[in-house]
Amino acid sequence: xxxxxxxxxxxxxxxxxxxxxxxxxxxxxxxxxxxxxxxxxxxxxxxxxxxxxxxxxxxxxxxxxxxxxxxxxxxxxxxxxxxxxxxxxxxxxxxxxxxxxxxxxxxxxxxxxxxxxxxxxxxxxxxxxxxxxxxxxxxxxxxxxxxxxxxxxxxxxxxxxxxxxxxxxxxxxxxxxxxxxxxxxxxxxxxxxxxxxxxxxxxxxxxxxxxxxxxxxxxxxxxxxxxxxxxxxxxxxx
Amino acid sequence: xxxxxxxxxxxxxxxxxxxxxxxxxxxxxxxxxxxxxxxxxxxxxxxxxxxxxxxxxxxxxxxxxxxxxxxxxxxxxxxxxxxxxxxxxxxxxxxxxxxxxxxxxxxxxxxxxxxxxxxxxxxxxxxxxxxxxxxxxxxxxxxxxxxxxxxxxxxxxxxxxxxxxxxxxxxxxxxxxxxxxxxxxxxxxxxxxxxxxxxxxxxxxxxxxxxxxxxxxxxxxxxx
Numbered sequence: 210x211x212x213x214x215x216x217x218x219x220x221x222x223x224x225x226x227x228x229x230x231x232x233x234x235x236x237x238x239x240x241x242x243x244x245x246x247x248x249x250x251x252x253x254x255x256x257x258x259x260x261x262x263x264x265x266x267x268x269x270x271x272x273x274x275x276x277x278x279x280x281x282x283x284x285x286x287x288x289x290x291x292x293x294x295x296x297x298x299x300x301x302x303x304x305x306x307x308x309x310x311x312x313x314x315x316x317x318x319x320x321x322x323x324x325x326x327x328x329x330x331x332x333x334x335x336x337x338x339x340x341x342x343x344x345x346x347x348x349x350x351x352x353x354x355x356x357x358x359x360x361x362x363x364x365x366x367x368x369x370x371x372x373x374x375x376x377x378x379x380x381x382x383x384x385x386x387x388x389x390x391x392x393x394x395x396x397x398x399x400x401x402x403x404x405x406x407x408x409x410x411x412x413x414x415x416x417x418x419x420x421x422x423x424x425x426x427x428x429x430x431x432x433x434x435x436x437x438x439x440x441x442x443x444x445x446x447x
Numbered sequence: 448x449x450x451x452x453x454x455x456x457x458x459x460x461x462x463x464x465x466x467x468x469x470x471x472x473x474x475x476x477x478x479x480x481x482x483x484x485x486x487x488x489x490x491x492x493x494x495x496x497x498x499x500x501x502x503x504x505x506x507x508x509x510x511x512x513x514x515x516x517x518x519x520x521x522x523x524x525x526x527x528x529x530x531x532x533x534x535x536x537x538x539x540x541x542x543x544x545x546x547x548x549x550x551x552x553x554x555x556x557x558x559x560x561x562x563x564x565x566x567x568x569x570x571x572x573x574x575x576x577x578x579x580x581x582x583x584x585x586x587x588x589x590x591x592x593x594x595x596x597x598x599x600x601x602x603x604x605x606x607x608x609x610x611x612x613x614x615x616x617x618x619x620x621x622x623x624x625x626x627x628x629x630x631x632x633x634x635x636x637x638x639x640x641x642x643x644x645x646x647x648x649x650x651x652x653x654x655x656x657x658x659x660x661x662x663x664x665x666x667x668x669x670x671x
Contacts, residue, residue, distance in 0.1 A: 283664070283667050335618050335621050338617075338618035339618045339619060341614075342614040342615045342618060343615075345611065345614055346601070346605065346611060346614075346615060349605045349606050349607050349611060350604075350605050350606075355604065356605075358667045358668065358670065359601045359604070359605070359668065361667065362597065362601065362664045362667055362668055363598075363601070363615060365660065365664055366594065366597065366619060366657075366660060366661070366664065367618075367619060369656060369657075369660050370619045370622070373622045373649070373652065373653055373656065374621055374622050376622075376649070377621070377622035377625045377626055377649050378621075378622075378625065380645065380646075380649070381625045381629060
């Protein structure tokens, strides 16, 4: 009974998030294409920034959730934590992929290449690889609870690794200056840009929240179905 | 404390003894690393001028890939012979099992690397500054072994375990590979120690963090 009301409530919240995300993305698209001024040096291309940066930030949020939920699962052993970690990892990979691809599209006209081994890009790619490995482990695992424990361990080690990757990659590259042009020699934001950025960020965050709640609800339902199936076969068999 | 150390050394000695009888890991790791050195020298069409630039990278690529072989074997025999259960019910703490297995992996990898080094020097014709190169090799291999032992124990318990280990392991050890290559490159170029030490600091940081974290989470990998 309590679980039903809880599920009902999350569905309501999830729908609210979806509506806010829908409106927010429409508004921010309008702002991005109709309102914000061109950037001085990059012209129109920079507008991808309003989706590129929030997607990257949200992937970090997602991986932080994986980390906390993994610790929670190993500590308390509650299946809920495990479902949160799994769902957040999926979303993290999706948003990191978004950020990497939009970044690549942005880099081509500005830097002249699709990809460069710049510290931030390299860190993001390695992060992406770690969590793709995490999802592969989930997919290739055999037993349920064991895979959950393994995935939690990977979720913890992977996240602890991130700051070390970040610093090593930064020292690795900053000691060899890049011949390529970098953005941000005076890449300042005007008030309009800040406003648009915040709205786009909020819109994507609502989308993130909606997807997370939906994935969680799906996981919980499939766990329930499995439980019922087991109960049913036990009743029939024995 | 004494019992703890006894547990660690007993597990380590068991692995060393098995290895001395079969020479399974050492031989395969050495041959694989040798083969990758040969392939690299053809693939990169290394002439005298370019060798100095690529040699450190080649060395650590060979060490990393052959290290995966050693790690794949670390828990494979335990699983094949069903001795993992026996290990779990031994009256030692789980992190003692971790340290025993980890030290075994460390020793096998180090042994293979030390044998490989002279071959590398002959094939790639680079100067060998052993007193400065050995600490780098030790610290980097410790980094490999610390995380690798956990991932090896995870990978043997999944389907398609041969692919799971590199997929999980390689992205996480990127900091180790970068630091090892940069430090070795500076040593091979004859740069002063102060230029090398910044990378040793990254290695030490990685080693400390991952030995601690791995020994803490290892018990959840073994739990039945």
